[in-house]
Amino acid sequence: MNPEERALRRARWAITAQIAVVVSLLVAVAGAIAYGMLLSGQHADADRTLARTIQLGPATIPPGCVWLFTPATHAPPGPSPAGMPLPELDGTVPSPGDVHTERRSFGGMTYTIRVENRGGVVSQAFFEERYQIQDRSSLVFGLGVAEVLALLGAVLCGRVLASRAIRPLADALRRQRTFVADASHELRAPLTRLHTRAQLLARRASGRDAEDLEHLVRGTRELGEVVEDLLLSARACGERPSLEPVELGSLAEEAVAAEAVRAGEGRVRLAVTRERRPYVVQGVPTALRRVLSALLDNALGHTPPGGSIEVWLGVPDERHVELRVRDTGVGFPPSDAERIFERFARGPDGDGRRFGLGLALVREVVTGHGGTIAAAGHPGAGATFTLRLLRADPT
DSSP, X not given: OOHHHHHHHHHHHXXXXXXXXXXXXXXXXXXXXXXXXXXXXXXXXXXXXXHHHHHHOTTSOOOTTEEEEOSSOEESSSOOOTTOSOGGGGGGOOSTTOEEXXXXXXXXXXXXXXXXXXXXXXXXEEEEOHHHHHHHHHHHHHHHHHHHHXXXXXXXXXXXXXXXXXXXXXXXXXXXXXXXXHHHHHHHHHHHHHHHHHHHHHHHOOXXXXXXXXXXXXXXXXXXXXXXXXXXXXXXXXXXXXXXXXXXXXXXXXXXXXXXXXXXXXXXEEEEEOOSSOOEEXXXXXXXXXXXXXXXXXXXXXXXXXXXXXXXXXXXXXXXXXXXXEEOSOOOOGGGTTGGGSTTOOOSSOOOOOOTTTHHHHHHHHHHTTOEEEEEEOTTSOEEEEEEEEBSSOO
């Protein structure tokens, strides 16, 4: 699966998840409202029942699950639950007409309690909430089932809606790949002819002209490689290329030689610092060549006349090869160390031309090779790009 398809799949699941979360929240809110209304209604019903029971007095048998206690008797007759009445509650209604209501749990059950002072006689009425608790439990269970069903329905509907929403983007990406493939295919033939003619001219030329034509040959070859890679990328749908041993030192020297004329015109000193030893990494030569060209292009575009650019190669450990491109240019704020790798990012200074997507493409290529790239710099103090790749011959 290519990166675009993975991104589209993640987008579909993200939309589906968002729809499911919204639906779940709506069901949860509706359930909370229903539960609150049920609870409020039950409490109001219990309060009315207790008030009516105290008003009728012990001469009338209370409704089921209700007990009434007065100083002289209690109803219904017979044994009452342990703990009833509660003498300490009598003090809450010291004056005639006072009423006190609370809910308390004891003996493993929850009761609504009403204490009322009627003409100096204090009565306590208890309402057992057994059946109310059962009703609330049934409601919670039903809401849980509804939540699960709503979540499943939201996932299914969200998946369908997300697919429909993403389809235009998928079509646009498919047309983009088709355009890249068609454009690359049409460019191959004229670029091949241009490269061939440049080679013929280079063979016939001599002196400084021959050197310039060699640079032209190298440039047309690199341009052809870019077009070829675009075509292969569009056809292969982003499959990871096969890696092979590449001598990174030689690529660095070739890249520096290719930019020597531009560096001379800009009066910038350009050099390679390396030991005379192989720096073999696992990679794709054409892709790594473009990485080096992009880094040098970036450095040249941001280094003023009189500055210098150094390409340094080393072996920091047994498993990696490290390459640094250090310049004495305008630099950048440390806070921009990550932003400069974003697509189409460009600093406020310099005239770097950018290759394709610039440093963003560089990071994508390096990451595809299993390596890392980091940038460091300060305004007015230059910048350093550190590239680290796996060695092809670890010792």
